[in-house]
Each structure stands twice: as structure tokens, then as C-alpha cells.
Amino acid sequence: MPRAFRSKDRYPKCFIIGARKAGTTALQAFLERHPQIWTRYWEDGFFSREDFYTRGLNRWLHPLPANGSQVNLVKVAEYFHLARVPPRMFAVNNATRFLLIVTDPVRRTISDYLFMRRYTKQPNLAEHSHSFEEMLFKPGTKEIDSSWPCLTRSMYNRHFAVWLKWFPRAQFMVIDGDAFIGDNPARQLQQVETFLNIQPYFKSNDFFYNETKGFYCHRQFGCLGSGKGHTDFTLEPTVEETLREFFKPFNRNFYNLVGRNFNW
Numbered sequence: 001m002p003r004a005f006r007s008k009d010r011y012p013k014c015f016i017i018g019a020r021k022a023g024t025t026a027l028q029a030f031l032e033r034h035p036q037i038w039t040r041y042w043e044d045g046f047f048s049r050e051d052f053y054t055r056g057l058n059r060w061l062h063p064l065p066a067n068g069s070q071v072n073l074v075k076v077a078e079y080f081h082l083a084r085v086p087p088r089m090f091a092v093n094n095a096t097r098f099l100l101i102v103t104d105p106v107r108r109t110i111s112d113y114l115f116m117r118r119y120t121k122q123p124n125l126a127e128h129s130h131s132f133e134e135m136l137f138k139p140g141t142k143e144i145d146s147s148w149p150c151l152t153r154s155m156y157n158r159h160f161a162v163w164l165k166w167f168p169r170a171q172f173m174v175i176d177g178d179a180f181i182g183d184n185p186a187r188q189l190q191q192v193e194t195f196l197n198i199q200p201y202f203k204s205n206d207f208f209y210n211e212t213k214g215f216y217c218h219r220q221f222g223c224l225g226s227g228k229g230h231t232d233f234t235l236e237p238t239v240e241e242t243l244r245e246f247f248k249p250f251n252r253n254f255y256n257l258v259g260r261n262f263n264w
């Protein structure tokens with residue numbers, strides 16, 4: 001007789017919660033290779049989308065396998081900056097673990113802007129018709145518009161502080177996305193193995209640096225698709241400097257929350 005459906009057997013033990021545009025797809029794609037990890041690629045945002053959330057947890061969990069000795073891993077890159085998500089997750093399971101990958105906030109803001117320009121179909125989106133600088137500064141000034149969503153999503157401290165109200169720091173592993181891009185990712189993937197208490201599997205030899213892509217790729221499964229990896233954007237040095245100064249107090253506060261200095 002088939003086993004009765006029990007949602008707590010299928011509920012993901014771990015979520016990649018963001019930060020959006022900080023390397024969440026690469027992290028998920030590499031982790032998927034681990035024989036004890038099950039993951040899926042559609043980001044339905046159950047906890048963030050009212051239409052899904054109101055349909056209930058059982059319906060969302062139905063396509064997931066039971067956890068068993070494997071870890072069900074779900075990635076939703078937008079969760080990190082949505083304050084309604086952590087209380088909803090806490091209400092389901094207060095022992096869930098989280099992977100948070102973060103990059104230099106300037107780099108992430110640029111990537112977010114380019115993503116909005118290229119891939120977001122929403123009509124009348126300001127990013128479609130305005131340059132990065134036009135979005136960054138209040139009209140006709142050199143004063144940063146601190147309400148621009150591409151920018152606020154890089155104020156990591158604000159978002160992390162909300163998550164820490166619900167879950168203890170020990171349930172988060174914070175991954176250095178700049179090192180994940182620039183160095184062989186095996187080292188940080190091995191740390192994820194320890195964090196998730198799964199067998200050692202990743203070796204540096206599994207990855208190679210692809211000069212054309214400008215990223216590390218998996219030796220057997222290749223590189224991420226062409227949608228990942230922008231190359232054709234430069235920020236005017238004085239604008240970059242202004243932006244770096246702007247982020248400094250937010251970064252310092254984030255280092256305190258995480259207990260680690262990322263040197264941004």
C-alpha cells in the first residue's frame with residue numbers, strides 16, 4: 001500500500017534564500033551534483049506568492065520526494081529581501097537551514113539592474129529606459145536614491161536582521177559569492193557539506209576555469225547557460241566610488257550580524 005502523504009517528510013531541509021544575482025543558480029547547480037541532494041529548478045516562491053501560499057503547503061510539497069537520507073534543497077533567490085517570508089517559514093519548521101550567498105553589493109546592484117533591463121518583461125519598467133546612473137541618482141542631482149529596489153536589495157544587513165528575528169544565526173551559512181566566482185568553488189561546497197551534514201563529495205578537480213565564460217564550470221556537466229554572466233558593463237569610477245561609500249555603513253552592520261568581514 002502506498003505510504004500516506006506526510007508533508008513534514010518532504011519539507012526541504014535547506015533553502016537557498018538569495019541574495020538574488022549573487023550566484024544562487026551556480027550554487028544550486030553545483031550542489032545538485034551531490035548524490036545526497038535533491039533540488040528542482042522552478043522558483044515558484046511558495047512563501048512569497050499569495051496565490052500559491054493560500055493553496056496550502058501540502059499542494060506545494062506534493063511533487064517533492066520524501067527527504068530520507070537526502071536533503072531536499074529549494075532555491076528562491078528573492079526570499080532574502082522579502083520580510084513576509086521568514087515568519088511564514090518559521091511557522092512551518094523552526095529547524096530549517098539556509099544558504100545565503102552574497103557578493104560585493106556594487107557588483108550585485110549592477111547585475112540586478114542589467115537583469116531588470118534584459119529579462120524583466122513588466123511594462124513601463126523604469127530600468128528599461130534609464131541608464132544605471134539615472135536610476136541611481138535622484139533626478140538632476142548626485143544624491144543617491146536610496147529607495148531604488150536594485151540598491152535596497154544590496155542592503156544585506158536590513159534583510160538579514162529580519163531573518164535573525166526568526167531563526168538563530170547557526171542555521172545560516174553565509175557564502176562569499178565573490179570567492180565563489182573567483183576561486184575554485186569546491187572549497188565552499190565542502191563547507192556546505194559540513195553545514196548540511198552530508199558525505200564529502202566535492203573535489204577541486206571537479207571544476208575548471210573556463211576562460212571564455214569567465215567562470216568556473218563543472219568538468220562533467222559544463223557551464224551555466226548564456227543567461228548568467230554579464231561582461232559588457234563599466235561604471236564610471238567616480239560613480240562607483242560614491243556607491244561604495246554609500247554601502248559602507250550597511251556593510252559594516254552586515255559584518256557584525258554575520259560575524260565576518262567581507263572587505264567590500
Ligand SMILES: Nc1ncnc2c1ncn2[C@@H]1O[C@H](COP(=O)(O)OS(=O)(=O)O)[C@@H](OP(=O)(O)O)[C@H]1O
Pocket residue numbers: 019020021022023024025026077110111112114115180181215216217223224227228229230231
Ligand atoms: N560559475 C558561474 N557561472 C556563471 N555565473 C556565475 C557563476 N558563479 C557565480 N555566477 C554569478 O551569478 C550571477 C547570477 O546570480 P543568480 O544566479 O543568483 O541570479 S538569479 O537571482 O537567480 O537570477 C551572475 O551574474 P551576471 O554576471 O550579472 O549574470 C554571475 O556573476
